[in-house]
Amino acid sequence: MRSTTNLLIINLAVADLLFIVFCVPFTATDYMLPFWPFGDIWCKIVQYLIVVTAYASVYTLVLMSLDRFLAVVHPITSMSIRTERNAITAIVVTWVVILLASVPVYLSHGEVTYTYSSAEHTACVFLEADPINRPDGYHKLLFQSIFFATSYATPLALICGLYLWLLVRLWRGAAPGGHVSAESRRGKRRVTRMVVVVVAIFAVCWFPIQVRPRKANTRQNE
Template identity: 50%
Template sequence: MSEMMGDLTLEDFPVENDGNKTFIQASAASATYNMTGLEEEDIRRLTLFLVPVAFGIILTVGLVGNILVIAVVATNPQMRNTTNLLILNLAVADLLFLIMCVPFTAVDYVLMSWPFGLVWCRTVQYLIYVTAYVSIYTLVLMAGDRFLAVVFPVSSLSIRTMQHAKVAIASTWVIIFLVSLPVWFSHNILSHNGVDFCQFDSLQHSYFGFHVGFFVTSFALPVVLILIMYIIMLSRLWASTTYRISKQGLKAKKRVTKLVFAVVIAFTVCWSPIQVVLVLKSLNNQDWDTQYNKIVIQIVSHVMAYTNSCLNPILYAMMSKNFRCGFCQVKK
């Protein structure tokens, strides 16, 4: 399979048929790991049926949901504020990921090889990392927007403008497009027994350095920043006696803050398993490529990370009356 988020799947050990016997060959170790027949069948069922079905559901729900989010924010002037502009940007990143990455990953799981060539291998990998970075740093911007609104409600009014939000969003995309260029060059088509796989080229680049760096910059650091902002924010928000604002205004701040926090929690829960897997694999890649339980964990973690791209519209519908009404209007 393709390398997909840094050796998330089984590309290093394609399943091959040897008469009636199936085995997984760990090319990196140049050794064969023989699983039981039941374990082999379980993995093939996962890659051939369950994962593509899961990806199909993620793609369908994500496309409909994120298109609705974009339509609601774009067509309703009353929805155009800094928070919703950032929500719009998050939906665009998720939509790009769903269209450009999910279908090819599903094909990759079914075929257990990469049939799309080098350019598309690098393009898909590049966009996976770009959209992951854009998503988490959009969440940082959303948390920062809430932080300013709650902790500095008056003095931040000149900062929390639509124009500044647009500049921040554009800068985020440009910076991430540029700093993610190493992802393009670090992936390659590697062949094993005549079968092509889209992989991280560990012969030319540091597997450990790449994935530890990704973990720190795309997960650990932004999540810590968000947590710090929320700790300060919640302490101020719930100490409502320090604010000279109406109860209705305080309620509105709490409602929006809860929504942003729910989106952050969803991202953290969905992405933390695969982030941990990547770090552990960078320390001991061979075990993760040959042990049945760890292969299954990788597959499940991969699906969880992809699931995040369809969750946000559901959270908006559950927690925001404005989005619920907007979704109903668009559907009419």
């Protein structure tokens, strides 16, 4: 079971489990209550972990696409690359880069006080720059643009590129004697359908988080 593919699947499961344990209960509570009850530090940590686990999941899928590409397109030469040690190294490097690159998320979120229905409440929001109330805040559009580019557009392009290359090599591969059997054609069609489904599911499932409005910010604006 200790293959490169299974190590990547385990890493994907760990990232998803961290999201379920450390993010879902608190964001669900935030959506049910009219205030943020966990304090400023935990607000920053939850938002940071949401982005970290999202990146970890997405780029693990990219690594899995690369692993499948090497296994199919370069089955012999990639044997020295697709090792357990290299897989663990790739996973560790990915986590380190994500943890460091996501530090701005921790800094740009926090607990704020707002007035709603003549009462003061707290909310965990993005600390958007405001010329009057928060001149030292952060540029929300820039933040969202970078997040979209690095968590959706770039991974999707990499996955599409790897799988497209894989399919091109698969369909152009010549069989011995130039004859392609019916079973071979059926196998190629199954692989093609699987690739299309994988890419489509990734594109569809990861798109809503890129466009959804943040409830906390909506509250604050009210």
